[in-house]
Amino acid sequence: MDEVKVIEIKKSVFESNEKDADNLRKELKDKGIFLLNLMSSPGSGKTTTLIRTINLLKDKLRIAVMEADIDSDVDAIKIKDATGIQSIQLHTGGMCHLDAEMTRQGLDALELEGVDLAILENVGNLICPAEFDTGNSKNAMILSVPEGEDKPLKYPLMFSICDVVLINKMDVMPYFDFNLEKCTEYVHMRNPKAKVIPICAKTGEGVDKFAQWLLDEIENWK
């Protein structure tokens, strides 16, 4: 396994995250870098989904990934080994989310020359990351079948801020009580505009639809 760069993220000192996030978004726009913020519970399949997505897009876009975790560097290594793209690990030092300034610390550690798409895999948490704008262009989240269809009822903010919701682990649907139609209805209760895409990151099923969504969003954003 390859070694990866590990960045110890410092707590932000900025007073207004909203303002800082807007500044970062503007800077990235000027540089032509689309920033995707990917969120989910622990173990929903963020890293596996990213590997599939990157392998579908890496010939069309230059991509760089920041993997945030409290500890360990297993995810950044997995991404680097499976896709060959630039991947770094951000250690949050126990913090439960990333804000714009913390995201900037990650971006500063990347080689951004020529990069079209930067992806932030946020800390595994359905609550706090939803409260902090990272300066991203779009928010994506993954809800996996084993977690249950009722999550949009219990974690309203997360679902209300996401532009796309991937329903992962569709392959194990027969072993769980999960009603996809009801789940989609709950997501749209929180955010009528959210796009819902069922996928199976393990087999790759449906990931092409997410990759196409991403390409379309980048095209519209330009």
Add this chain to the structure above:
Amino acid sequence: MDEVKVIEIKKSVFESNEKDADNLRKELKDKGIFLLNLMSSPGSGKTTTLIRTINLLKDKLRIAVMEADIDSDVDAIKIKDATGIQSIQLHTGGMCHLDAEMTRQGLDALELEGVDLAILENVGNLICPAEFDTGNSKNAMILSVPEGEDKPLKYPLMFSICDVVLINKMDVMPYFDFNLEKCTEYVHMRNPKAKVIPICAKTGEGVDKFAQWLLDEIENWK
């Protein structure tokens, strides 16, 4: 479905949660109430596990449950309907954890006369709840098979503070890459004293071992 009491929890104003938690622990000890704090990711099976456990113990102990969630009251209703015991819903108003003072607000809303065991089902989150002592007697957590065996590497604090770790959804083990031996090893890396109990809340398998663990802990604590 029954109606349940829903408590809107206010943010704590106390400066020292540690001190407040110790005070609450002492007060509960004086009243003979053992407080169990149950934590996990969203969708790991906290409520289903509690229903099974309560139904095994309700003839031996008088039990009351507080179900914390950002929104919805589905869990408190589920507990009340399935066990008949006293169950209330705590709304955290977007907050990602409960501390001792917030737990006290929940306890104040319960009828505690004669109660031996109070259970707090904390907010679904592997990070923030681990940072705040709720004044509990013991900490329990659930890691479910679909989340993956590597979680103790990524969420060190949660695993280091838990007295018992339940590995749930053992019935779906054949459909996931999950090595129970390796997971147990990772848990013990974080906390050599943690008891690891594999269970399946859906079928009830192994829940008797958790119920017995709880009875033994209450006996030792008296």
